[in-house]
Amino acid sequence: MSIQVEPLFRRYALSSPASGRGKKVDGFRLRSTFPVIFFLTVVLASALWGGQALAHGTGSEAVSEPVEAVRFFYIGGDPMAYAAIKVFSPTDDKAEYQAGFADGDGHFAFVPNAAGNWRVVASDGMGHRAEAVVSHVVAAGGVDSKIQTAHDPVSDGHLEIPTVWKIVLGLSLILNLGLLAQWATQRSRRSGQREGAAHAHQ
Amino acid sequence: MHISEGVLSVPVLTIGWVAAAGGVAWGLRKLSPEKIPHVALIAAVLFLAALVRFPIGPASIHLTLLGLAGVLLGWPAVPALFIALMLQAVLFQFGGLVSLGANTTIMGAAALSGGLAFRLFGTRLSIMLRAFAAGFAAVVVGTILLCAALWFSSADFRGALPLIVATQLPLALIEGVLTTLIVGFVVRSMPRLLAS
Numbered sequence: 001m002s003i004q005v006e007p008l009f010r011r012y013a014l015s016s017p018a019s020g021r022g023k024k025v026d027g028f029r030l031r032s033t034f035p036v037i038f039f040l041t042v043v044l045a046s047a048l049w050g051g052q053a054l055a056h057g058t059g060s061e062a063v064s065e066p067v068e069a070v071r072f073f074y075i076g077g078d079p080m081a082y083a084a085i086k087v088f089s090p091t092d093d094k095a096e097y098q099a100g101f102a103d104g105d106g107h108f109a110f111v112p113n114a115a116g117n118w119r120v121v122a123s124d125g126m127g128h129r130a131e132a133v134v135s136h137v138v139a140a141g142g143v144d145s146k147i148q149t150a151h152d153p154v155s156d157g158h159l160e161i162p163t164v165w166k167i168v169l170g171l172s173l174i175l176n177l178g179l180l181a182q183w184a185t186q187r188s189r190r191s192g193q194r195e196g197a198a199h200a201h202q
Numbered sequence: 203m204h205i206s207e208g209v210l211s212v213p214v215l216t217i218g219w220v221a222a223a224g225g226v227a228w229g230l231r232k233l234s235p236e237k238i239p240h241v242a243l244i245a246a247v248l249f250l251a252a253l254v255r256f257p258i259g260p261a262s263i264h265l266t267l268l269g270l271a272g273v274l275l276g277w278p279a280v281p282a283l284f285i286a287l288m289l290q291a292v293l294f295q296f297g298g299l300v301s302l303g304a305n306t307t308i309m310g311a312a313a314l315s316g317g318l319a320f321r322l323f324g325t326r327l328s329i330m331l332r333a334f335a336a337g338f339a340a341v342v343v344g345t346i347l348l349c350a351a352l353w354f355s356s357a358d359f360r361g362a363l364p365l366i367v368a369t370q371l372p373l374a375l376i377e378g379v380l381t382t383l384i385v386g387f388v389v390r391s392m393p394r395l396l397a398s
Contacts, residue, residue, distance in 0.1 A: 177285065
């Protein structure tokens, strides 16, 4: 068995008396290195105890903090599946606080770290964009939140019109506009004919 | 094919509005009084077509019937689209009022391409093949312009352009078949609609 040691450590080990009161293992004197190992062990143990030295360790735990979840969908109900999401904090509207993707059903969840209006923007990369503002309020008795979308007539204080009535309204406007345009052109044509007849009469 | 608010850059929006204004003005100039009821009816059809949605993979697409509008109306298809898109933006939040110019330009050019494809082949092809070409070409041209608008607006969208093409190609085939069926019906029942 051979022990690989760093140069500095090796230098310390070799500098110990060659007479060799300590036990020699492949030219490595345990007695002379023991204080160093003990010192490092104590330092690392104290650091781990304080939770400061877990740089490369990973772990997971269930989160009990308030999680805000938003669902993005197309008008008609189809989810904005796997849409790219950007979350902007109440304090910084330029640099995103978090970025990610919605799930297959258009859901996205995040954990706000402060109270205020959090802007969540979804883009499907095909020119469709939806925006939701999550009002995250940390109240004394718990957390209260309200989610409103950028084009939400209910939250704007207007009445929501059922889709069927919107369709009827749209068709009615188009067809009435057509009738109005035809009436206007016929009227101008008649007045033109009258003026022509008056000129001919004179 | 509707581009939402806040997606396009200011230069692209400006170009879109200028081109749309020109297209609408020229379309109104080419609109004869006798054609006004037809334009209103086609505008109503375009307004409704966008509500027919179906999923293709993770994306959701909707009918446009742009090729049909180009075949039946020609240049007046542009003001018809403008009205339909404006009402869709106001009532259903499809697209938006700021991006209305760009959307009108993209779909108007697509409709005109469909009409051009229909008339380009003249009598060399059967009317059904020409109708299919119109429906197909309209979606292809619309997709190219949509990709161009997104490409020039932000580098963020460039990665998604292959996905757009992949989802719009099936739509082009569907629109081609639908345009063929509707033009076939028009030829049998109201051939004078195609006379102009």
